[in-house]
Amino acid sequence: MISVVILGAGNVASHLFRAFNASSSITVKQWYNRSSENMKRFAGTVPTTTDLSQLVEADLYILAVSDRSIKPLSEKLPFTDRLIAHTSGSMSIHELVKKNERAVFYPLQTFSTDADVDFKNVPICAEVLNKEHLNTLRAIAKAIESPFYRISTDQRQTLHLAAVFANNFVNQLYRVAHEICESKHIEFEILKPLIDETAHKLKDMSPYMAQTGPAKRNDKVTIKKHLKLLQNKNHKELYKLLTASIQKTHG
């Protein structure tokens, strides 16, 4: 049995709590947050505290807090030589002050407040300074059935950047497609099977192999027609730059 204390009460903290709580090999011994507000709905399922001096002993303290809170919170921890981990994709492991044993436990997924998360689909990207602690992190990932990867700082920060392309930027293209549909009173619904299939294709082939369309086959007539149809300046710029990007990849 691995004991954990969670610090923070945002999306990541809440989803980790639910997953840990559902696992028979992890005990969440305590949940800390500055204010009791966000922990209220879990009252009764876990001891909570808003007072750092009350923190109990555990195998791992997970600081699932905003990037800028990692350092000040790690400074305020009233103990030393215990294993602490932050969950950020972009912050250095050295944001955690060195009086404790430091690690990163970065769950690479997009978390919405209420949607249930299956941690089978949440790769855990782990980083440690002292190799000994890798086993604890791996055991926790295993307990919630998450794929586990040990990666370097540089790799994690690069992965976080790649995730911005694969998630935030992709979602913005969905948004642009939505805006284009709305401008002509077309149901965005019609595009959803295509969106699904575009993601689904990656199960069997690389994005390079999966590419199709006017940019790839350098279909100048269609490209010209599309640019004429586009009224919005930002959409037009995106069209040009992404077409150039595809042609650079496949040219």
Added chain:
Amino acid sequence: MISVVILGAGNVASHLFRAFNASSSITVKQWYNRSSENMKRFAGTVPTTTDLSQLVEADLYILAVSDRSIKPLSEKLPFTDRLIAHTSGSMSIHELVKKNERAVFYPLQTFSTDADVDFKNVPICAEVLNKEHLNTLRAIAKAIESPFYRISTDQRQTLHLAAVFANNFVNQLYRVAHEICESKHIEFEILKPLIDETAHKLKDMSPYMAQTGPAKRNDKVTIKKHLKLLQNKNHKELYKLLTASIQKTHG
């Protein structure tokens, strides 16, 4: 029973043939292509021909050919007053010469050569000049269990443009994410659950509601860090333009 003749032997033609052939309420009476090459693997399951003068009578002739072949092929058809439809997202219905009854039967999906396609996930966007023919197209869509939408020329061409954003451009962002991962020897595999979830989220919320990340929360520190990490000039431009696009949407 609706009888159909398919003209063309590319991806769309082959997938339509398979779907029609599997339906108990459609008969593919004949399959035409300029060369017999691509039809060979279906020999025995359907009468084929490479000679337009041999075309038999049918309720619908589907011209599933490249955009630029629609007009010349429709000119060469040795009959008049029959229902013919092209399958293009971007070409006008008037590309079909007017000696026949004209329609568009546009399947909005990305088709790979070998992957099986479930037509439940292929919305059919139909256009007719004579309303009478709508029932035939609707019945065919129903027979292969495809969602059916009647749309205008303008809407179809707009939808085709939106599909370029939601499919080709999204796929290019996957490719960029792949390149970024490769540059640091990170398995692209780690990103796949995130890619799935990003598409999956649209089942319950709009792309507007689903947006997260540094651009949306105007996290200048992370954005600056990411721009510094990006070496590739095209990737950097994409990052800037997509960040600006998100901020315009959410600002």
